[in-house]
Amino acid sequence: MSALTLDNIAALPGNAALQTLRQQAADTYTRTGLPGKRDEDWKYTDISRLTAALGESWWTTSEPQTVDINDVAAIEDLDAYRLVFVAGRFQAKQSNIPAGVQLLPLAELLNSDAHEDAHCLFKLDESAPLFNGLLAANSALASDGLCACIREGIKLDKPLYVVHVGNSTAHVLSGLMLGANAEATLIEHFVGTDSSAASLSNIATYVRLQDNASLTHYRLQLESDKQLHVGRVEVKQARDSRYTLHAVELGGSLSRADIIINLSEPGASCDLNGLFVGSGRQHIDHHTRIDHNAPHCRSRENYRSVLDGRSHAVFNGKIVVAEGAIKTDSAQSNANLLLSKNAEIDTKPELEIYNDDVKCAHGVTVGQLDKNQLFYLKSRGLPEDEARQLLTFAFADEVLVGMKIKAVRRFIEKEAFAKLPNLSDLEGMLT
Amino acid sequence: MLKVKNLHASVDGKKILKGINLEIGAGEVHAIMGPNGSGKSTLSNIIAGRDGYEVTAGSISYKGKDLLAMEPEERAWEGVFLAFQYPVEIAGVNNTYMLKAGVNAKRKHQGEQELDAIDFMQLVKEKAKMVELDQSFLSRGVNEGFSGGEKKRNEIFQMAVLEPSLALLDETDSGLDIDALRIVANGVNKLRREERSIVMVTHYQRLLDYIEPDFVHVLADGKILKSGDKSLALELESRGYDWVKEEEADRIKAA
């Protein structure tokens, strides 16, 4: 495979120092290439589909496009600061930046030399968990993103609603820092408009939470049918900080996300909630990695998938408890519902525990609908199809109940359930 | 209303029902008593349509139709209702929604107009009051986190809403304290109608003090060994089941 060259990156934002970082990242990519089947972390996900579909065009961020955000299926009735990216570029006119916080599009920040702060986002650590060539490519090629610093003690009054309008190849790199005691909600929504177009969304998001900061992060993947999506979320948490993720995978043809959480100081806690709804030939893969690196940290993980058609999902949840991380409290659960005999799940919890003073629970289930529940509903007069639908929705909804923003939950319920055999009005169906 | 004829059934090749004969007329109240494992729930489940049982001989006709040929939901639409011995928890599924879906499917089947949300809510509130079920249970998940007694009360509440013509109450009195028993039994009595038949499976005579049966049957080892009126229940309460089994053994010997 030929190398990423300066031609690809010369036109991208950033000063000479940044161009050097980009070039280093390009060199790293050239050395590592795309992850392959021999790579244990990519055993079930065949990323060669990327080059098969796009050749080498995925190196190049698509031409700028104009899309009216009102034509996009965005979340309705959401009171938020909306930040729109189209084809990997920030759209100032369609966006609404909150006052009183440091928040700038990455490209703008890079173009003003004074802020070399953002350069740290481009420095690669090849020893980081789940590091791979796609992340190196992201550093080399990132066109834009969001850089925000919510300073100490600030509680952002409304969520940041970041809409990425896809159907274009985009390498997006974002960094979000919350100072001590700061609180915010970030909603990343990936949405496509053209179901016949195939391109790549390569999205990296770095989060740092200072002491006692709290971030709720919605990551909603609703790309159009043929889109390929690879993502990385890397979170470093200081003392007593709290991170909650609601990851939803509905769209795209192939979607892979690596979620990497570092509980680096005592008292930090994270909650990872994931819902996959797969149909057709969709392939969905989440690799999560939680490092308990300090005492008294807590992690909760609850992933569910509902798989129809010939869809294939992969869940790998690795939890590493370091030697000094005593009083670790960790629980992981992964439940999978297979609606069709051709749907497939590969699920693997991985625990690595290096001390005795920990509480780690984990459980995996794979199955069909519960026969007793089905009979109960039918005995109350619900037709078979309706009973099945109701149980399926309730199963999926169990991971959505934790979403505090009702508008997001309703939106996801509507979109998720629309993918499944759907017979009746949802109103009042679920608790 | 219901005619069970020579019903034989097995599970995984194990014979459980060995020739049940039972006739239930419109508006009658029958009690079925019998030792643990004798097949009482099996009979109720087969009538309600649970799968996993193999009917090897016999028939069940209900309102003149072949009940065994019908899906569980069709039986519900035709008025069969089973109050489960062990009601299932269904997390996340709204109790009221489930009932509304059930009631409206039945109405549709009968060619009646479906109830809208407001009418249905009114109906449900009325029935909840009747069985003294707190309104907070209406919007909870089906049996989700309910105590044993609350689950049983919820079953009777559902019976009140669904208005069956044949109600099978499988140990609805088990696990109830004396106050809850009174409330549940009063609820059932309020639901007694000329045309509504009730079959109660129970281990306890005390239920029959509240809901007076027209007939009492003893089911042991897959057969109905003896039938009588409510005095039979009193006799069973004081003498146990062994004498019934012995009588049966003697009869077989004599034959």
Ligand SMILES: Nc1ncnc2c1ncn2[C@@H]1O[C@H](COP(=O)(O)OP(=O)(O)OP(=O)(O)O)[C@@H](O)[C@H]1O
């Ligand atoms: N699904 C099943 N698989 C295997 N055996 C079963 C199954 N269902 C019932 N049985 C067996 O059939 C027999 C009758 O069970 P059933 O539940 O009908 O008894 P019961 O009279 O209702 O008892 P109880 O008074 O304890 O409720 C028991 O021996 C039971 O173990």
Ligand SMILES: [Mg+2]
């Ligand atoms: Mg029983």
